[in-house]
Amino acid sequence: xxxxxxxxxxxxxxxxxxxxxxxxxxxxxxxxxxxxxxxxxxxxxxxxxxxxxxxxxxxxxxxxxxxxxxxxxxxxxxxxxxxxxxxxxxxxxxxxxxxxxxxxxxxxxxxxxxxxxxxxxxxxxxxxxxxxxxxxxxxxxxxxxxxxxxxxxxxxxxxxxxxxxxxxxxxxxxxxxxxxxxxxxxxxxxxxxxxxxxxxxxxxxxxxxxxxxxxxxxxxxxxxxxxxxxxxxxxxxxxxxxxxxxxxxxxxxxxxxxxxxxxxxxxxxxxxxxxxxxxxxxxxxxxxxxxxxxxxxxxxxxxxxxxxxxxxxxxxxxxxxxxxxxxxxxxxxxxxxxxxxxxxxxxxxxxxx
Amino acid sequence: xxxxxxxxxxxxxxxxxxxxxxxxxxxxxxxxxxxxxxxxxxxxxxxxxxxxxxxxxxxxxxxxxxxxxxxxxxxxxxxxxxxxxxxxxxxxxxxxxxx
Numbered sequence: 001x002x003x004x005x006x007x008x009x010x011x012x013x014x015x016x017x018x019x020x021x022x023x024x025x026x027x028x029x030x031x032x033x034x035x036x037x038x039x040x041x042x043x044x045x046x047x048x049x050x051x052x053x054x055x056x057x058x059x060x061x062x063x064x065x066x067x068x069x070x071x072x073x074x075x076x077x078x079x080x081x082x083x084x085x086x087x088x089x090x091x092x093x094x095x096x097x098x099x100x101x102x103x104x105x106x107x108x109x110x111x112x113x114x115x116x117x118x119x120x121x122x123x124x125x126x127x128x129x130x131x132x133x134x135x136x137x138x139x140x141x142x143x144x145x146x147x148x149x150x151x152x153x154x155x156x157x158x159x160x161x162x163x164x165x166x167x168x169x170x171x172x173x174x175x176x177x178x179x180x181x182x183x184x185x186x187x188x189x190x191x192x193x194x195x196x197x198x199x200x201x202x203x204x205x206x207x208x209x210x211x212x213x214x215x216x217x218x219x220x221x222x223x224x225x226x227x228x229x230x231x232x233x234x235x236x237x238x239x240x241x242x243x244x245x246x247x248x249x250x251x252x253x254x255x256x257x258x259x260x261x262x263x264x265x266x267x268x269x270x271x272x273x274x275x276x277x278x279x280x281x282x283x284x285x286x287x288x289x290x291x292x293x294x295x296x297x298x299x300x301x302x303x304x305x306x307x308x309x310x311x312x313x314x315x316x317x318x319x320x321x322x323x324x325x326x327x328x329x330x331x332x333x334x335x336x337x338x339x340x341x342x343x344x345x346x347x348x349x350x351x352x353x
Numbered sequence: 354x355x356x357x358x359x360x361x362x363x364x365x366x367x368x369x370x371x372x373x374x375x376x377x378x379x380x381x382x383x384x385x386x387x388x389x390x391x392x393x394x395x396x397x398x399x400x401x402x403x404x405x406x407x408x409x410x411x412x413x414x415x416x417x418x419x420x421x422x423x424x425x426x427x428x429x430x431x432x433x434x435x436x437x438x439x440x441x442x443x444x445x446x447x448x449x450x451x452x
Contacts, residue, residue, distance in 0.1 A: 007420050010418075013415045013417075016415070016418070017408065020408075020409060021409070024409070088392060088393030095358055095359060095360040096363075098444065099363060101363075101442060211406075212412055212439065213362065213363055213412070213439060213442055214362055214363060215360060215361070215403070287409060288409055349411075350409065350410065350411070
């Protein structure tokens with residue numbers, strides 16, 4: 001900028017802030033793309049030993065899902081922590097945990113990690129994958145309501161319409177025709193799936209509140225590692241004992257050290273890399289573009305997962321056939337995403353406080 | 354010694370909340386040098402990142418922008434009324450040790 005050109009301070013401030021908000025939108029989309037990829041790698045790993053075995057009971061298969069989630073979170077947190085250590089922020093962990101916002105991150109982890117995931121896993125058994133996934137897709141809508149109430153975020157009617165489209169689209173993409181099985185605990189299952197969606201939303205809102213004051217990258221490393229430890233050390237044995245499967249979950253962990261289980265372990269570590277990147281982008285998007293937009297952009301993973309599933313199917317790693325309803329859902333998500341991000345100038349004032 | 358410090362982002366917010374005037378990045382680099390100067394994270398880009406983050410959630414605001422001698426744009430920051438409501442989260446015991 002030459003000294004001969006008149007300098008407009010207000011214009012410079014606006015451009016600076018717009019640039020920051022747009023990076024938040026890119027992070028939000030990045031979280032959706034990486035979660036779409038994570039889902040496919042994770043699903044492939046779940047088809048392998050020690051997550052599946054002909055000797056497993058139905059409950060053991062449920063525990064396998066929890067073990068996989070715990071391992072994923074632990075390794076994903078490790079990847080993010082590695083990044084923060086490489087950027088010379090190792091000392092920030094202890095410092096952050098000594099503050100109230102740091103303790104809030106530990107608290108919100110329990111909502112989004114073990115609590116929500118347990119409810120979701122149990123709901124899968126009670127209502128099947130169709131309804132459980134459809135209810136889970138509600139979490140950006142719940143998050144948007146909470147963000148307005150708790151964080152005083154400003155959302156215009158178009159953004160609300162966009163979030164609504166993303167939720168509907170995600171439910172359509174996730175939809176699989178009901179199998180006709182009878183579910184005696186159907187309403188309890190629906191309730192638990194709804195509670196799980198609330199847990200994911202509360203996680204995002206508390207984390208955003210805490211990250212007003214602390215580093216999002218440190219926060220997400222703490223959140224993921226804490227979630228992984230909590231799930232593997234406490235949730236896995238407790239769920240196993242209550243479900244009558246005993247300590248089968250911990251035995252699965254031992255299976256990763258055998259030659260038969262090594263590949264599944266490596267795939268989980270790879271999925272954790274993309275998962276860690278997803279959460280990394282997601283928490284940054286919450287902080288830079290607002291929690292409501294961040295959650296809506298994260299749910300676009302349903303859209304990206306269609307593309308990744310098709311790609312992996314072509315490479316012969318994954319069995320997938322695209323349905324017309326999934327295409328409709330993908331288009332609806334795309335429309336919703338455009339509505340959410342249509343006017344970047346809204347990012348100049350995220351909140352009413 | 355290191356464990357007694359606040360997280361850097363928190364300390365930047367703490368610093369801005371205690372300074373009456375507007376603050377620039379160079380002020381933070383100068384005044385927090387004694388506390389964080391030995392750490393590789395204590396550099397202009399990281400401080401700018403934390404300041405942008407605090408502005409994004411309305412804890413602090415940009416009051417004006419100026420051109421420095423190199424022709425680069427530099428922002429001046431101050432705490433907002435909303436930010437003042439968050440000062441309560443700064444741990445008093447850690448602040449006391451810091452002084």
